[in-house]
Every structure is written in C-alpha cells, then in structure tokens.
Amino acid sequence: MLICENIRKTFDKGTATEKEALRGVNLTLDENDFVTVIGGNGAGKSTILNAIAGVFTVDVGSIKIDEADVTKTSEHSRARYIGRVFQDPRMGTSPSMTIEENLAIAYRRGKRRSLRWGISRKERELYYEQLKSLDMGLETRMGAVAGTLSGGQRQALTMLMATIRKPHILLLDEHTAALDPKTAKTVLEITNKVVRENELTTLMVTHNMRDALKTGNRIMMMHEGNIILDVKGEEKSNLTVPDLLKMFENASGEEMASDRMLLT
C-alpha cells in the first residue's frame, strides 16, 4: 500500500539551525493497516507524515503508494492518493466558504476541475447524509461558512473531507490535540467509525499514549528521526502504557522525556 524506503530529510542544511529530522526511515503499510505513531517532541512524527504528503521532497529515499513512485511529485498531485487531517482545526477548511462548498472541493480531490458547476443537487443529498452520520448537527447548517464552526466541528468536517473520496492512505497529524478532552474523544470516535466503514489504510500521529494503544491494529514509536518500535496485531493489543515506556527506554537508551505524553 505504502512503502517508504530509507527516507532522509535535513532542514536548514548548512546553517546553525540545521536539523536532521528523518534519518533513514523505512516504513511499509499493508492494506487496511491502522497505525498509530507516538514519540517525543522533535522525534519526526509529523515530518514523516509531511514527507508522505509531499509538503517537501525528501533528500534521500523513495516513497511508493500503490506501486506508484511519488517521491518527486508535487503535493497537489499526490493528493489524489491521500486524505489529510491537520492538528490545527483552521488548517483543514476554507473559513469563508460554506460547509457544502468545502465538501464540494474535497469531493473533487484527484479529479480535473473545470467550468462545470461547483456543486450539484445530487451531491448536496450525499453531503447531507454524510454530515448526518457525523451526528454533530452539521447537516442542518450546510449553507453556513466553515469559519463559524467550533474546533471539533471543523475537525469532523475535515475528516469527512479527507475521506469523502476514498483515499488510498489517510494521514492524521495529531488531529485531536487542539481539542478539549470531550471533543477529542468524539472526534476520535468519528475517526474510528470512518476508518472502519471505509476500510481505510491509516497513519495517525498522536501524543496520547492511551489513544495510541486503544486505536488501530499497529503502533509505531519514533525517536530522533527513526522508527524504534513497530508492534502489531495481538502483541499490540496486550501492550500497556508502562510496557511502552519500558520499550522506549530499552530502544533509545533514554527515559521518556516528554511530560506531555505521560500526563495525557
């Protein structure tokens, strides 16, 4: 499904702020894998997501999605394979456009855009049903601009936008981190439901260890630009937070430093 081979990326090369963000990451996702990615600050979690999405091109290595080599292709042309939800709820929607207009833009992901009408009556019915299934009351406000929605509603909408055309890979970049705990729980429930119903291959970065253990069939831990742990299936479902901490110490030779990860 997704094959990343020996990906390296250094930011600000040759300057004082030089940062080796990815140090030869190898990553293979199988069909219907739901992988959660954890790791401390600066471990490279978001960077690997952005590398896959094409926000920047990698220095070394190759990225293949469904047999297609996308290593050198631009962000917008990769979008046909990829659905994305961001940490900042404002990043996923166009604030001055209505809910249905946002969905209409997402509905044409990977399609050629022309001078046909931006939205059709038939689509509206589809959007109504899909929004209703989110159970956030958005279906009655399809003409409201996205800027008037709460953070949780925007993330739910962005989740729908990322999946309304079934993506080959769904990338979730700490998409519940900016929400209050209750809303975060709701959005995570929606995520699970959407991924299950559409049988999506998903890569979800999170800072919340409990969420990471509860969600998906496979867990990865990153440290200093490398994947240091990759556990799946039954072994994963038996893991606990203390297990994870111990594994982290063994693999990295350090104690888990991020308070944020322990406290939440």
Place this chain on the structure above:
Amino acid sequence: MGINVLLTAIGMGLLWGVMAIGVYITYRVLNYADLTAEGSFTLGAAVAAWFIVLNGGDPFLGTLIATGAGVLAGFATGFLHTVFKIPPLLSGILSMTALYSVNLRVMQNNANIPIRRGMDTVMSRMTDVLGSNERSALIVICVAFGAAIFNLAMLYINSARKRKRLLREGEDICRVRKLAVFIGVPVATVVITVAFVVTLMSDSAMAQLAVWFPAGSAVASIFVGLIAVFIVIVLLKIFFNTELGYALRATGDNENMVRAQGVNTNLMKILGLIIGNACVALSGALVFQLQGFADINMGIGTIVIGLASVIIGEVIFSQKHSHRVFNAVVLGSILYRIIIAFVLNRDIHPNDLRLISAVLLAVVLAIPMLRAKFNIDLKKLLGRG
C-alpha cells in the same frame, strides 16, 4: 452640486467600478496585494487608444483587445510570483514598472493620445443610441422603472422562499420584515407604477427629465458602465460558482487545504491575477473612451481608488464575504466618485485631489476599528449601568 455633476460621478463610478471589482478579486478573494493594477489600467487605455485612435479600429473590438492585454499583464505578475517565488508586492511592482515602458511603446511613444471630435468610440455609439434629449430621458426612466420593479420582485421572491424554508422548520421571519415585504412591496410596486405612468403622460415632466438626462456623455457613460458592470458581475458570479471558481476562492482563503485537496495553487493564483487585471484593463479602456484621451500617467493612484471603493462598499453596505459583494464594491466606487465630486465642488485645488483621496481611504480604513472601539465602550457603559 448640480444633477449633471452627480450623473458624471455615477458614470465614472460605474466605469471605475469594473476596476474596483478587479482589485477586489486580487486583494480580497486571492488575498494578494497586487500593484500591477497601476500599470494594467493604463495598459487597457493605451491598447484601446492604439487600436481605436491610431488604427481607426472598431471600438468594441478595441475594448476587448485591451481586456486581453490585461490578461497578459496579470499572467506576467503571476508568473514572476509563482515560478520565481518573488513576493507578491515585488512581483506587482516589477510588472508595473515594466508596463510603463510597454505602455509608451503601445502608444507609439506618445505620452498622451486624445480622441478627436467625431471619432467612433463606445461612448459615441451609446450617445447615438440615446438619440435626442427626449429619447434619452424616456430610456432613462424606463430603465429605472424596470430596475425598480425587478428588484422589488426579487426581494419578494427571495423573502417568500426564505419564509417557506423557515416555516418548514417551525419558525417565521421577523414581523418587521414580514410587514415590509408582504405589504410594502406590493404597495411600492403600485406607487412606482402610478408615478411612472403619470410621468410618461405629463409633457412638462418629460421636458424636465430631458433637461436632467440629456443625450450626452454623462448619461452615455452611465449606460455603458451599467452594461459593462452587469456583464462582468454576471460572468464572475457564474465563474465563482464553478469547480475552478471554488478552487480559486479557497486558494485565497486557505492554501494548505486546497493543496491537500489536489489543487495546483500556483495555477489558481495566476488565474486570479489574470481575471483581476483583465477587469482593471477593461476599466482603463472604458475610462479612456469617457475622458477622451489616454495618458501615460492615468494609472497612478489606481490601487488607492480601487481599495477605497472595495472598503467603502464593504463598510457602508456591509457585504463582506457575501454573494452580493460585487454590487457593494461598485456602489462603493460610485460613492467614492460622488464624495470626490463633492470635494472638488468646494473650490479645492485639483492638485490636492490625491491627498484628499488618501485621507478619505485612511478614514474609511479606520471605520471598522472605530466602530469596534465604540461598541466596546458601549458595552462597558452598559455593564456599569
């Protein structure tokens, strides 16, 4: 202020309104402070002057070619910005600077090209259509009547539709609006129709109208402006509701999101700059035909006038981010011209005009802040009370 001054101001406001729409597209929709307008406005006039005056070409074709020249100017700026990653302001300045020489070349090295008396222009064609003063007056009041009835009908239909939708959800529109629309509109329709018929029947009224609305450049420019604004707004409204239009609007709003949805934002930016500058050049070509000459310096201050129109429209008619925003921008442009005409009427030296324009824009820009501040103070007062 005589009625002729007012009519001239309205005509100018409409013609410059097309430019304001162009500025709105780059500045608000695309979120791109585009200074190309200063050059592309003159470019429109220069190309029209070259084609119509120097080559004796058809005025409509000349206006169309001028609009096409605006497309090229917008493309140049977009190319500099998206391919060479030159910042928006600088890309615009580069285009504007280069266009100065281009414009002089287009005008065959003349700094000024006047339209000679009796020459065929869009304005002279419109004056011919208006014919005699009596006929001009008749056309004016028929168009005014038609527009009034059309707007009343639209108001009624829209309100009825909204009410039907709300009733389905067990609500109703507010009582004031219900009374105003469902009683006010029919009453107004009857009153206007009676007034229209009475005016048509009365010879003295028609004679007075013929004095007010003679078949001259003022009335002609209003009709040319109305037609141009109508065509531009209809085309833009259609475009902004297409797939490409959605992608363009979203690009100005949230580039990250549209890229994640597979849109090439560079192409969208170029497209937006092309459309914006086409409007600006079209306006330049029309203003040239109204004022009777093209001048190499006529574009100076375009951006300030455009922004003033956009912001007056948004502030006074409070139509930010609405489907009626283009109308508001044109109304803003007309209001700007009326204010300027009013100021010039007070014996103010024309050399002070740009200073006054800048002060006017500064005042208009300050209004939202002043309003917000005023509201806060009001709340505090209420809280204490």
